[in-house]
Amino acid sequence: MASVALGGVSKRFGDTVAVERVDLEVADGEFLVLLGPSGCGKTTLLRMIAGLEVASDGAILIGDRDVTRVHPADRDVAMVFQSYALYPHMTVHKNLAYGLRRRGMPKREIEERVAETARLLELEPLLARLPAQLSGGQRQRVALGRAIVRDPAVFLLDEPLSNLDAKLRVQTRNELIRLRRRLAVTMIYVTHDQVEAMTMGDRIVVMNGGRVQQVGTPLELFDRPNNRFVATFLGTPQMNEIEGRLSRASRGVEFVAEGIQFELPISAGSEHPRDVLLGIRPHHLWAAPDAVPGRVSLGRGIVEFVEHLGNESFAYLTIGGGQTIAAEVEAGSTLSVGAVLELTTVPERLHFFDLATGGRLDVLQDVGSDNERTPVGAREIHGEGAGSDGDDD
Amino acid sequence: MVAQTSLVSRVALYTLLVVVLGVMLFPFFELAATALRPTADLFAFPPPWLPTRPRFHNFIDVWRIIPLRSYFVNTVEIAGGTMLLNAVAAIPAAYALARFRFPGRQAVLYVVIATQMFAPVVLLIASFRLMSQLGLLNSLWGLILMDAATTVPFTVWMLTGYFAALPREIEEAAILDRVGRWRRLFDLFIPLSMPGIVTALVFTFILAWNEFLFAVTFVTDDSKRPLTAGLYTFVGRFSTQWNYLMAGSAMASIPVLLLFLVIQRRLIAGLTAGAVK
Numbered sequence: 001m002a003s004v005a006l007g008g009v010s011k012r013f014g015d016t017v018a019v020e021r022v023d024l025e026v027a028d029g030e031f032l033v034l035l036g037p038s039g040c041g042k043t044t045l046l047r048m049i050a051g052l053e054v055a056s057d058g059a060i061l062i063g064d065r066d067v068t069r070v071h072p073a074d075r076d077v078a079m080v081f082q083s084y085a086l087y088p089h090m091t092v093h094k095n096l097a098y099g100l101r102r103r104g105m106p107k108r109e110i111e112e113r114v115a116e117t118a119r120l121l122e123l124e125p126l127l128a129r130l131p132a133q134l135s136g137g138q139r140q141r142v143a144l145g146r147a148i149v150r151d152p153a154v155f156l157l158d159e160p161l162s163n164l165d166a167k168l169r170v171q172t173r174n175e176l177i178r179l180r181r182r183l184a185v186t187m188i189y190v191t192h193d194q195v196e197a198m199t200m201g202d203r204i205v206v207m208n209g210g211r212v213q214q215v216g217t218p219l220e221l222f223d224r225p226n227n228r229f230v231a232t233f234l235g236t237p238q239m240n241e242i243e244g245r246l247s248r249a250s251r252g253v254e255f256v257a258e259g260i261q262f263e264l265p266i267s268a269g270s271e272h273p274r275d276v277l278l279g280i281r282p283h284h285l286w287a288a289p290d291a292v293p294g295r296v297s298l299g300r301g302i303v304e305f306v307e308h309l310g311n312e313s314f315a316y317l318t319i320g321g322g323q324t325i326a327a328e329v330e331a332g333s334t335l336s337v338g339a340v341l342e343l344t345t346v347p348e349r350l351h352f353f354d355l356a357t358g359g360r361l362d363v364l365q366d367v368g369s370d371n372e373r374t375p376v377g378a379r380e381i382h383g384e385g386a387g388s389d390g391d392d393d
Numbered sequence: 394m395v396a397q398t399s400l401v402s403r404v405a406l407y408t409l410l411v412v413v414l415g416v417m418l419f420p421f422f423e424l425a426a427t428a429l430r431p432t433a434d435l436f437a438f439p440p441p442w443l444p445t446r447p448r449f450h451n452f453i454d455v456w457r458i459i460p461l462r463s464y465f466v467n468t469v470e471i472a473g474g475t476m477l478l479n480a481v482a483a484i485p486a487a488y489a490l491a492r493f494r495f496p497g498r499q500a501v502l503y504v505v506i507a508t509q510m511f512a513p514v515v516l517l518i519a520s521f522r523l524m525s526q527l528g529l530l531n532s533l534w535g536l537i538l539m540d541a542a543t544t545v546p547f548t549v550w551m552l553t554g555y556f557a558a559l560p561r562e563i564e565e566a567a568i569l570d571r572v573g574r575w576r577r578l579f580d581l582f583i584p585l586s587m588p589g590i591v592t593a594l595v596f597t598f599i600l601a602w603n604e605f606l607f608a609v610t611f612v613t614d615d616s617k618r619p620l621t622a623g624l625y626t627f628v629g630r631f632s633t634q635w636n637y638l639m640a641g642s643a644m645a646s647i648p649v650l651l652l653f654l655v656i657q658r659r660l661i662a663g664l665t666a667g668a669v670k
Contacts, residue, residue: 052565073571085562089584098580099570146566 001185002063002076002153003028004049009058011044011210018044020210021058026154026188031180033201034190037233041210042190043158049188050079050156062154078147079156082163084139086131092118092142093127096149117149120179137168144176148183155187161196173199194234198222206230228277228358231351237282237307237314240325242298243355246363247273253363259320262296264347266363275355276363282326284349287315287341295344301325303339308332317341428452428639435635451640458637461644463616464623467533468602468645471619474537475601476594479548482541484590487552488578492564502553505546513543513606524611531614539611540601547600548593555589556582592659599649620645 004026011019019041026032034042047053049060051072060068067075086095096117100110118124121141131139140160147155160176161169177200180187191197197204198218206213206221206229214226225231231239244257252265255278280298291297301317304324308331315329327343329335352361429447434440455461489495490502520539521530529535559582567577583590608622615623624645627638 050565050569052568072565072568077569079566079569081562081566083560083562085560085566087563087566087581098572102571102576146570150570 001028003030003061004154004186004188005061006045006049007059007061009045009048009060010056011041011048011053012056017210019048022212024205024212024215026186029184029186031187031189031200031202033197033204034188034207035192035194035197035201035204035233036207036213037192040207042192042205042207044210045207046079046156046158046188046190049154050077051075052079076153077156078150078152078154079158080143080147080160082159084131084143084160084163086139086142086146088131091128091130092123092134092145095131095142096123096145099146099150113149113151117145120148120182121145136164137172140164140172144179153186155185157187157189159191160189161191162193176200194236198234206233208233224360225279225351226360228279228353231279231353231360235281235283237326239279239281239351240285240327242278242280242319242321242323242325244276244278245273246276246352246361257321258323260298262298264296264350264363266347274361276361277353277355277358279351279353280325280345280349282314283312283328285325285327285343285345287317287327287329287343289339289341291342292344296347296350298343298345300340301327301343303335303337303341305337306333306335315341317343319343424639424643427635428643430636432634432636448636451636452644455637455641455644459623459626459641460615461620461623461641464618464620465645467617467623468619468621470533471536471540471604472598472601474533475540475544476598478537478541479545479597480590480594482545483548483552483593484583485578486545486549487556488582490549490553491556491559502550505549508546509550517606517610520607521610530611531617532612533617535611536604536607536619537601539607540604541597544597544600548597551593551596552586552589555586555593559585588659592656595652595656599652602649 004024006022006024009019009022009024010017022045024032034045036042044053048055049062051067051070055068058068059066062075062077087098090098093114096114097110100113105113114127115124118127121144123138123141123145126134126138126142131142134142140163143160161172164172173196180200189196189200201218203215203217204221205215208229214221214230216224221230222234225234228241232241242257242260244255244260247254247256249263251263253272254261254263255276257278285298286292286295287301287303299320301315301319304316304318306329307314307316307326311331313329313331313333314326315333315335316324316326318324325343327341329341335341352363353359354361426443428451429449430444430451431446431448434445437445490498490505524530524535524539527535529538563581563585564577567581572580602619603621604619605621605625608619609625612618612622615626618626620641624638624641627634627641
C-alpha cells in the first residue's frame with residue numbers, strides 16, 4: 001500500500017496536449033476514480049502512473065519515492081487492462097505465476113501466492129484452462145488475479161468492466177467493491193461510466209480535455225459541481241440548462257429568461273447583473289398540474305413526451321423560450337402529450353454558472369444559512385408524489 | 394430477364410475460368426506427359442499429346458544418369474540453411490520494426506520493400522564478384538547467403554505485420570511483469586505468432602528450393618549443385634533430354650508441392666496481415 005501524488009503532470013503527443021498540469025493526491029488505501037468522456041486524458045494519466053507513458057512534465061510520487069523516470073516494473077504497481085491482456089498461450093495458472101517467476105520469486109512462494117489468489121477469486125477450478133476457454137467474467141477475474149498475486153503498492157484499473165455485459169458488470173462491480181474492502185489497497189480506477197464512478201469511488205476526479213475539472217466525493221460532485229461540464233456530465237437524465245440573466249431585485253436577486261422569471265430571497269453580490277446559465281437536475285424539477293406554494297416556479301411547460309424508467313418517470317416539456325427540459329413526474333404517470341404542467345423546484349437545488357466561462361457561481365451558497373431553510377433532498381421531492389396534495393414547506 | 398442475364402454471365406464467367414485454368418495447368422500437363430514419354434516420342438512430328446507408351450522407367454533412369462541424390466541433399470541443405478538464416482535475421486528485425494519506436498523506422502520498412510523491386514538478375518554480376526572475393530563460389534554457403542539475402546526482406550515484412558497485430562496491451566502487461574525485451578520476444582511474440590513464423594519460413598524454404606539463377610551462376614562443381622542447376626544439365630548444347638528433365642523436375646517439385654499445400658491458407662492470411670497494418 002502506498003499513497004500516490006502527481007505534481008503538475010502533463011503529457012503531450014506532438015502538438016496535442018493529452019493531459020495538462022494535473023495535481024492530485026491519492027491517499028494510502030483510497031479508491032480514486034478517474035472519470036471523463038473518451039479522449040479526456042484519463043487513461044493517459046493512468047498510463048503515466050503505471051510508467052507505460054513518460055510524463056512530458058511534472059513529477060509522480062508513489063509513497064515517498066519519485067518514480068517519474070522509474071521503469072514500470074520497478075514502480076510496484078499492477079494494472080488491469082481494459083482488454084484484460086491475458087497471455088493467450090498460457091494457462092490461468094501460468095498467467096498468474098509468470099510475473100512472479102520473472103521477479104525471481106522462489107517456486108514454493110509462487111505456488112502459495114497463486115493458490116491464495118485463486119481461492120480469493122474462485123479461480124481454482126480454472127487454473128488449467130487457457131484464456132480462450134474462459135467466459136468474459138472469468139477472464140476479468142484472471143486479469144484481476146494477475147494484479148493481486150503481485151501484491152503491489154498501487155492497483156491501476158483501466159475500464160476493467162467495460163467489456164462485460166450489463167448484468168455481469170453490476171455483479172463484478174459489487175465483487176470489486178467487496179474485494180477492495182478486503183484488500184484495503186490503493187486503487188486508481190479509470191472509467192467513463194458515471195454509475196461505476198459514483199458507486200465505487202471514495203473520491204472522483206472528473207476530467208475533460210486533458211484537465212481536471214473537479215475532485216471530490218461522489219456527492220460533492222453531484223451536489224456542488226464546479227462547472228457546467230461536471231454538472232452535465234454527472235446525472236441521468238442530464239441536468240437542464242437555461243440561459244438567462246441574474247440581476248438585483250427588491251427582495252434579493254431576480255432570474256429572468258425567456259418565459260421564466262423568479263426571485264430568490266438572497267443578498268445580491270456586486271457583480272449583478274450578469275448573464276448566467278441556470279442548471280436544474282430533472283430529479284429536482286417537479287412537473288405537476290398545479291403550482292406548489294413556497295416553491296420557486298419556472299412557469300408552465302407543455303408535455304412533449306414521457307419517459308418511464310420503471311421506478312421513476314420523466315416528462316420532457318417545452319417551456320416559454322421554446323426550449324425542452326426534463327422534469328420528474330409521478331412514476332408511471334399517465335400524462336398525455338400536450339398537457340400543461342406547472343414546473344417548480346426549491347432554491348437549494350438551483351445551480352448557476354457563468355455563461356461565458358461555465359464556472360460555478362455561488363449565488364446560492366447562503367440560501368440555506370440566511371433563510372435557515374432545511375436543505376431539501378431529492379428524496380423529499382420524490383416523496384411528495386404527484387404534488388396534488390399541494391402543501392409543502 | 395434478370396435470371397437469364399445472370400445465367401448468360403455465369404456461363405461466360407465459367408468459360409473464362411476454364412480457359413484460364415487450362416492455360417495455367419497446361420505446363421503441368423506437359424511436364425507429366427513428357428516425363429512419361431519414351432525417347433522415340435521426343436522426335437516424332439507432330440509430337441503426340443500423350444505418350445504413345447508411358448515409360449515410368451524414366452523416373453528411375455534419372456537417378457542413374459545424374460547424381461540426383463546429391464542434388465536433393467544439397468538442395469535440402471541450401472533451403473534449410475536459408476530458412477534458418479531467415480529466422481535468425483528476420484524475427485528480431487521484424488520485432489524491432491513492429492514494436493520499437495525509433496527515427497527512420499518507416500524508412501527502413503520502405504527500404505525493405507524497395508529491395509524486392511530489383512530482379513535478382515540485376516544484382517547478378519555484383520553478387521558474383523562479391524561471392525568470388527569472399528571465396529564462396531562453388532560452395533553451399535554462398536548460395537545460402539544469397540538466397541537468404543533475397544528472401545529476408547519478404548520475411549521481415551510479413552512478420553512485421555504479424556508482430557504488429559499482437560495487442561499492445563499484452564506486451565505492456567509483460568512490461569509490468571518485469572519481462573525484458575528479449576524475453577518478451579521469446580515468451581510472447583514467437584509463440585503467439587508461430588503460425589505466421591512457420592508460414593513465412595516455409596515460404597523462404599520453397600523459394601530457396603526453387604532458386605535457379607544463383608545456382609547456375611555460382612556453382613560449377615557438380616557435387617555442389619542443387620536440384621534446379623543439376624536438372625539443367627539435361628539441357629545440352631545440341632539436344633535436350635526432355636523426358637528426363639521433366640521426370641527429374643516432377644520429382645523435385647513434390648516436396649515443394651506438399652509444403653505449399655500445408656501453408657497456402659496461412660500464407661494468404663499472413664500476406665494480408667502485412668498489407669493492412
